[in-house]
Amino acid sequence: MSERGRAAGTVEAVFREEWGRLLATLVGWLHDLDLAEEVAADAIATAVERWPVDGVPDHPAAWLLTTARRRAVDRLRRRQTYAAKLAILKVEAERAGTGGPAAPEPFGDDRLRLFFTCCHPALTAEARVALTLRYLAGLSTTEVARAFLVPETTMAQRLTRAKRKIREARIPYRVPGPAELPARLPAVLRVIYVVFTEAYAASRGPTLTRPELAEEAIRLGRILHQLLPDDREATGLLALMLLVDARRAARTDPAGNLVLLADQDRSRWDRSSIQEGVRLVERALPGGRPGPYALQAAIAALHDEADSLAATDWPQIVSLYDLLQAVAPSPVVALNRAVAVGMASGPAAGLVLLDELAADPALARYHLYHAARAGLLERLGQRDQAAAAYRRALALVGNEPERALLTRQLAAVVAAPPGRTR
Amino acid sequence: MRYLLLIYSEEPASPPSPEVMDAVMAEWVAFDSAIRGSGTYVSGEALQPTQTATTVRLKGEERIVTDGPFAETREVLGGYYTIDVPDLDTALDWAAKCPGAKYGSMEVRPVMVFDPPPQ
Known part of the structure; x- marks a missing residue:
């Protein structure tokens, strides 16, 4: 060089x-x-x-x-x-x-103030994400635009508009006081988590993971954790991202096909990320009722520490979902809980819970709800109904790797001899 | 910096009972005296209902006068406060304390500042 x-x-x-x-x-x-x-x-x-x-x-x-x-x-x-x-x-x-x-005096760290300005509730959710990636992660406008699959001019305008609002409305450049912090911090955590989930399951398009975006989210999570070392949710969020990202290499096969948790080669999971994530979870859980990120991280840790799907501590996962449902109820949490019950107490018990959720309009449109139902029906040997549920999931799925996986699952259930169960 | 706190609410179809009216008025009086005593108050007015409003426009030379407010929306402007505070967070705190936030919504707008001409 x-x-x-x-x-x-x-x-x-x-x-x-x-x-x-x-x-x-x-x-x-x-x-x-x-x-x-x-x-x-x-x-x-x-x-x-x-x-x-x-x-x-x-x-x-x-x-x-x-x-x-x-x-x-x-x-x-x-x-x-x-x-x-x-x-x-x-x-x-x-x-x-x-x-x-x-x-050349060493200068202090004002990034926490910048986080709270970029993630201020007076800005739109989209603007908060864009500002944080641009000003805290240091991505260029082009890179931010690419990350969210929007034209560069659109992203440039979004940033300009947000900066104008910060300036003209005088959004302050300060860390909220102790009384306000609990109400303001979730918006900051949310922005980082949105970057991570966007990296993880691109809602449309050909690729499923965009590793560089996941790495940016983890980097932001590390910065925030370093700035707020005693905050249990900032700790929990970093743990969650590390524990999920640890499975990245096993999540797709060499041809780029999506591999389900059940079929992943667990020796390819990143042990050092898991160890770091587990250490962080242990700090995020104790000290009163844990927050949603700490609980999700604890669930991810149980998966990461298990040698196989069967050896996973499903009853413990069900209880963690119960706690999560209490602090941050959502249809997706209810869906994941039903799947965990299906593993802990058998497919029939899981199916009862899933059918109770059928009336939820958000879940009715969610491909993973139908895929989860299909999986349980398949295990119960109800192949025709399983095939119908896979077909419904296929009609709703947005990205290619997930579509391909559902297509394979549907083909398997249609081709299997009568009475086959998994 | 000056902010306008615009108070929007739905106009009730029928007048509330005297008891409800008294309770709501007491909230407004308490807020009004708190903000006036805070050192941030610049000005404020409550407005008569929109049935009393008149809209004026000029089309060329012609003055067009119509009954009612310009826009027909569910929530209408019922009054405002102008306050002088350091930043948006402080303005939002006052807006959240105003009974208008509970009974409708508050729009917080910074007042435009013009640079004096260069000397």
Whole structure:
């Protein structure tokens, strides 16, 4: 690799690692997300130009911050507005207080404030996800657009509109106080989890998993956990993502076909992710009623620790779903609980619960509800009804790998000799 | 920064009973004195029902006057407060405390600020 190429690689690594922290510091100082973004990008561009010539500085992050600050003052001077003049006065006063911009002082971590601004309830759910990926994960607008399968211009407009709202409505740049935090944190966790689930089960299109997006979600989860180490739900969310993502390699076969949990090669599960996830679950569960992420992580941990589907602690999973149903009831939780009951107490017991859920309109349109019913009917030897349920699931499924799996399952139930049960 | 807290609610088809009316009025009086005493209050008015509203438009030179509000919506503007607070979170806190949030909805809008011309 050439010297220039190596320096560019360093810039890339520093950029990925430091972008969120750099941006958060600049926003705290400038109170202007657009200006912070412009000068951070400027500093990166300068680094790309200068580092191959001058060498990589000893404190790359501090160098970037100093450069970005100088650019900010230049830009504010050019603006010539009353507000800009006030900002310069403020900036210079602060600089005098910190011993000048040349000092490579280690800078603090303002990312928690940036999380709460990007995930503010006054922004749309879509905008929160886009802002968090752009400003905390450091993805480019193009990458964010690709992640959500929307045109780049649409994503650019979404970001611009959201930034305008932050600026004009003065959405504050602060961590909510202890009284507000319990009400505000779920929105932040939700954004990270949306990124993760989007990576995991793309609702349409040819691919099922997009590993790089899952990795971004886990990275964001790690940052949040590091910023709020004592928060049990932030811990639970990171655990959940690690424990689900640990099965990624076994979830598809070499041809790209989806492999069900029952048929996965468990030796391909990522042991280090499982160990880390389990350690985190152990910290997220105790200390009063666990939250929904900690409970889902505990369920994922029981799956991950079992040697086979049959050896899984299904009764324990059913009790965890009972707790989950109490803290965060939803039709999908009820569906998963019914499936677990089907494993713990037999397919007939599971089927009774699933049939009780049939009236729920959301589940009636959900392909996995019909697939779960088909599986239980198949185990009971009711092949015609199982085939009908697979057909209904096929009519509702959106992505290709799941469609292919359901097609194979339907073919198997139709072709099986009479009386065959699984 | 100044925010307008716009109070929207459905206009009742029939007047509420005197007991209900008294209880609701007591809530409004309590909120009104709290916000006026908080140091954030700039102004505020309650409006007469929309049956008293008149809409005016100019089509070229012609003045067109019609009875009622411009838009026919379920929830109508019933009043407002203007407050001066540091940020949106503080404005949202006041909006949530207002009885209007319970009996209808509150729209919180920042007031536009114009830079003075350069000297």
